Amino acid sequence: MTTKEALYNYSLRMGDNALILGHRLSEWCSKAPIIEEDLALTNVALDMIGRAQAFLKYSAILKNEGQTEDDLAYCRSEKEYHNHLITEQPNGDFAHTIARQLYISIFEYHFFSHLEQSADVEFAAIAAKAVKEVKYHREHAIDWTIRLGDGTAESHKRMQAAINDLWMWTGELFEMDEVDTILLKDGISVDLAPIRDLWKKELDKVLLEAMLVFPEAEYMQSGSRKGIHTENMGHILSEMQYLQRAYPDAKW
Amino acid sequence: MVTLNQQTEQVYNWISDIPDPEIPVITIKDLGMLRNVKFENGNYVVTITPTYTACPAMKMIEDQIIEVLGTHNIHNVKVDLTYTPAWTSDWLSTEAKVKLKKYGIAPPSHSSCTKLFSAEERTVCPRCNSNHTSLISRFGSTACKALYKCDDCKEVFDLFKCH
Numbered sequence A: 001m002t003t004k005e006a007l008y009n010y011s012l013r014m015g016d017n018a019l020i021l022g023h024r025l026s027e028w029c030s031k032a033p034i035i036e037e038d039l040a041l042t043n044v045a046l047d048m049i050g051r052a053q054a055f056l057k058y059s060a061i062l063k064n065e066g067q068t069e070d071d072l073a074y075c076r077s078e079k080e081y082h083n084h085l086i087t088e089q090p091n092g093d094f095a096h097t098i099a100r101q102l103y104i105s106i107f108e109y110h111f112f113s114h115l116e117q118s119a120d121v122e123f124a125a126i127a128a129k130a131v132k133e134v135k136y137h138r139e140h141a142i143d144w145t146i147r148l149g150d151g152t153a154e155s156h157k158r159m160q161a162a163i164n165d166l167w168m169w170t171g172e173l174f175e176m177d178e179v180d181t182i183l184l185k186d187g188i189s190v191d192l193a194p195i196r197d198l199w200k201k202e203l204d205k206v207l208l209e210a211m212l213v214f215p216e217a218e219y220m221q222s223g224s225r226k227g228i229h230t231e232n233m234g235h236i237l238s239e240m241q242y243l244q245r246a247y248p249d250a251k252w
Numbered sequence B: 001m002v003t004l005n006q007q008t009e010q011v012y013n014w015i016s017d018i019p020d021p022e023i024p025v026i027t028i029k030d031l032g033m034l035r036n037v038k039f040e041n042g043n044y045v046v047t048i049t050p051t052y053t054a055c056p057a058m059k060m061i062e063d064q065i066i067e068v069l070g071t072h073n074i075h076n077v078k079v080d081l082t083y084t085p086a087w088t089s090d091w092l093s094t095e096a097k098v099k100l101k102k103y104g105i106a107p108p109s110h111s112s113c114t115k116l117f118s119a120e121e122r123t124v125c126p127r128c129n130s131n132h133t134s135l136i137s138r139f140g141s142t143a144c145k146a147l148y149k150c151d152d153c154k155e156v157f158d159l160f161k162c163h
Helices: A003-026 A035-063 A069-074 A094-115 A121-149 A153-169 A178-185 A192-209 A232-240 A242-246 B006-016 B058-071 B094-103
Strands: B034-040 B043-048 B077-081 B133-137 B145-150 B156-160
Touching: A003 A035, A003 A069, A003 A121, A003 A178, A003 A232, A035 A069, A035 A094, A035 A121, A035 B133, A069 A242, A094 A121, A094 A153, A094 A192, A121 A153, A121 A192, A232 A242, B006 B034, B006 B043, B006 B058, B043 B058, B058 B077
Parallel strands: B043 B077
Antiparallel strands: B034 B043, B133 B145, B145 B156
16 A cells, blocks of 8 residues: 555545534434534534545545545445444434544544644644544533433433443544554554543543443444444435435536 | 735735625634735635634635625636634634624633633623623534623623634
């Protein structure tokens, strides 16, 4: 794999993570428990779509085959997406959405704080924007985790169940393959081992404050690096790509 | 900001009055979104930067730049979007902050807020100037705003987030 191919893959992954999580979060629009949360979750979704656009645009430039960010978002098949499996997990109840946000936003905060120093100027630029936005996502998720975990018996039970249910998708956040290692040599990608330590440390602190138990299960599910998804992905794409597939190149 | 020559300065001045589509009391120049105008390969290249990555106003601002310059018979325009340096609310001019407050949006105090929404950083109510305010939601009606309420006059208001 050449450095350029690795760059493309790395950019695509980050774009896909943001695109699929953004799509999932946007499903809350008009359905959140209170109007402030409707605004909050859709604001986070909007940040994600913006970030997806930035990374997919850069991916298209790197590929240099005349594609646009829209082509990459709407015209690929399931196996060509490389988003972390956790991003495609269903919203579930509000606790599940918050648990997913907690795991991802703490990870992204540390990840983008490091990517800001990337030798690739485009990655560094997008990361600098992303980290400012992720700060808000993280505060939001931490607040709710504590409020629900240390809330009523029912909210505590649901929050703990959500933390446990989503745990097996978190191992993948720290997986590294050829793409990561090629770019690491040039100071472009982020070494995920120290990020994992930062993530665990912060998560431990939050769960303790929220009166929740840190999950102990060891099994971790992965597949996204190879384009292997859960059954949820097909359903997401059938909805997300519907317009583009039914009316190719539609404009309005 | 790069030094502009006379020609590009004129173009810069023409477009600097374009209002932000979401908060029409302030302009794209006030907000610090208008970064540069240069003349390159026969085109006027206008560089703008989004406040937030997904700022949905960008397309409209781009269209307005083209439209405004069109009225001055300038049609060789290219609008470039840049992410570096990342926009910060520090770029809001003092004048813009006054305008925001008058409009009912609490302006950001400073962006060097490393600790978000810390207790010591009190947001002042834009209506009654009380500093007895509390956060309702970190996310407001647009990406750049948070929702607050005043504990004295009881009004709900937007805070332009420090970013």
